[in-house]
Amino acid sequence: MASTAGLVARFTAAGVIVLLALAALIGLTAREAGIEQATEAAGQVAWVTARGVIEPRLDGAVIAGDPAALTAFDAAMRQYVLQGSLVRIKLWDTDGRVIYSDEPRLQGGVYPLDAVEMEALRQQRTASAVSDLTMPENRYETQHGKLLEVYVGVRAVTGQPLLFESYFRYDAVNEAGRAVWRRFAPVALGALLVLQLVQIPLAASLARRVRRQQRERETLLRHAVDASDAERRRIAGELHDGVVQQLTGITYALDAARLGRPDEARRAEVITQAATDLRAGVGALRSLLVDIYPPNLAEEGLASALAELASGLERTGIRVRLNTNGAADLPPVTAGLLFRAAQEALRNVAQHSDAGQVEITVVERDGQARLTVDDDGRGFDSERIGRPAEGGHFGLRALSDLIAGARGRLIVRSAPGAGTRVEAEVPMS
Known part of the structure; x- marks a missing residue:
């Protein structure tokens, strides 16, 4: 560079x-x-x-x-x-x-x-x-x-x-x-020289701005690569610790029932439990599919995509209140950023908050689209988000950089024992 x-x-x-x-x-x-x-x-x-x-x-x-x-x-x-x-x-x-x-x-x-x-x-x-x-x-x-x-x-x-x-x-x-040249040349050349001297500071300022934007793009690229790596590790961990373990447990239970010659009551109990575990596994896989390949926001809209995320969270036992009246007719880029913000916020709710209820709201005001995810969980010290040396919250830092690149902002308000509120605001244009 x-x-x-x-x-x-x-x-x-x-x-x-x-x-x-x-x-x-x-x-x-x-x-x-x-x-x-x-x-x-x-x-x-x-x-x-x-x-x-x-x-x-x-x-x-x-x-x-x-x-x-x-x-x-x-x-x-x-x-x-x-x-x-x-x-x-x-x-x-x-x-x-x-x-x-x-x-x-x-x-x-x-x-x-x-x-x-x-x-x-x-x-x-x-x-x-x-x-x-x-x-x-x-x-x-x-x-x-x-x-x-x-x-x-x-x-x-x-x-x-x-x-x-x-x-x-x-x-x-x-x-x-030559006399005409000697008369007008100093004025013309002087004006050109002054113009050149005036442009040099402007060029220096522009060059510094270009360098700063290049550094910002490099930072965003590194964050995107790191976020992608972290996302793959998370999905692999959830598959190994969730669906794979469930399927393994179902296999052991069915094998035990087949080899032990149980009575009809025991067989029905095993089959019922296996069906329950399979449904849970299918739900977990559907949630992972939404994470890996988000819904087509341009065709289905942000409201439908948020409803899919909410249903996945409800399957974990957390109540979800959804208000997406302001999610209609959002530009694709704006809708995509708000969806990523909701995805990251709800993932943290499911994994870390111990919340019983979550409220998701989308509003449009003064050319800005705002997503709010508010939970009643145990919260955390929000100042830790800005300290990269500490573990956790990498997804929120990467999301904040992504939204800032679109001239928006991400605000996280939380305190231990007071729940967490995540606000993502993105321009409509």
Whole structure:
């Protein structure tokens, strides 16, 4: 059986593994969120630049490629646009011709526009994508490494639709993702760590409870095994000292009558005594059968089972008063526990009490079923039940553990010369 420390250690290890997995997931999610925010921010910068700086300067001379107009446009771009992480800009027409670029070698070149670029141009919208540096139009950007392309549809002063393309360093996007991670990671990881630390005492408490329940189950199992052994020894002793002795005595009496040639009166006396002894033996065997194989409480009910026990006790000469009005419709488990309690109590009455009368009562009240067995016998010191070192009353101790396991209780009240009262109370649920 695992120790409490071992259970807590395993729980903590599992919690640490989950914590690390969640930390990695949070980190990845935060980084992706940061990259997404950075991409949106780049798109907003490109849109503001396109509307505020690019469009007002797109006159017919720039579109026609006039050298003086392009020189002035390039000066404005380098002064107002090419800053920070923005490293390249291009201006395209609908035919894929580069009208302007801060890289002069690209100006005038024609390169096919893909579907995303054409959509941004026609719909005058913003779009973005990671730059493919293997494309011919991007051959002069390879020294910058990974880039983020942002496309914005613009219109010239003449109304002609054009495409403004800006290239941002992807390192800035990654840095934005890391910044978001650094902002939220301490809070998230701190909360997870606090949760883990709070759970450790709860896990320790749960582990101690599990250990306690395991010990209780082991104790109940030992009591059940001991009770079973004691029950077998009791049945064997009753058979040997009771029915076997009776049958042996009947055999001797019949043999003596057969060999001695008695008269008719003596023969009738022997036969009558043998019949009486046989009936007593049959009654004792029936009582043992009830002990070995109790009646089916689910079918016959607790009242019938208690009546059978009472009849067996009455055959020993003890008067029994039976009140089982509260025994109807009890759950099988509840009825079984009350029957075992009655069985043990009546067995002690028959063997130890010298009682003349016993009263058996079953009542149901407030969700509890209660069995009471009250005799007028010689009684005993009830405090001896709780002292295992002393002999006797083992059956009552085992029964008390069994009922306690079902959230019930067994109460024994007795004193020398004052009779004995056994109360078993079991929940209905």
